[in-house]
Amino acid sequence: MEKKDEQQKPQQISIELDEKTAEGIYSNLAIISHSQAEFIIDFTRILPGVPKAKVHARIVMTPQHAKMFANAMMENIKKFEQSNGEIETEGTAGAGIPGFSGLPN
Numbered sequence: 001m002e003k004k005d006e007q008q009k010p011q012q013i014s015i016e017l018d019e020k021t022a023e024g025i026y027s028n029l030a031i032i033s034h035s036q037a038e039f040i041i042d043f044t045r046i047l048p049g050v051p052k053a054k055v056h057a058r059i060v061m062t063p064q065h066a067k068m069f070a071n072a073m074m075e076n077i078k079k080f081e082q083s084n085g086e087i088e089t090e091g092t093a094g095a096g097i098p099g100f101s102g103l104p105n
Contacts, residue, residue, distance in 0.1 A: 039066035
């Protein structure tokens with residue numbers, strides 16, 4: 001019986017965060033694409049008057065992890081809005097960012 005109890009305990013995972021990664025990467029545009037096997041999220045930063053944007057990070061995940069990620073984001077957005085009020089969004093991507101227009105959806 002003791003072995004069964006040990007198997008049911010959740011596994012503890014130690015996550016390492018080095019100093020450079022802890023700084024984070026600012027992104028104001030994410031481009032999402034997918035295939036049958038994976039979702040790809042390219043995080044970019046666009047600047048007013050600059051017609052070119054560089055991908056600063058690309059995250060590739062399985063459809064299952066993408067859905068879990070989306071659910072976790074929605075849960076955290078809900079908590080944020082309960083504390084800080086509704087996050088306002090308008091129209092297409094970049095519509096609410098001064099100086100930006102014609103961004104991809």
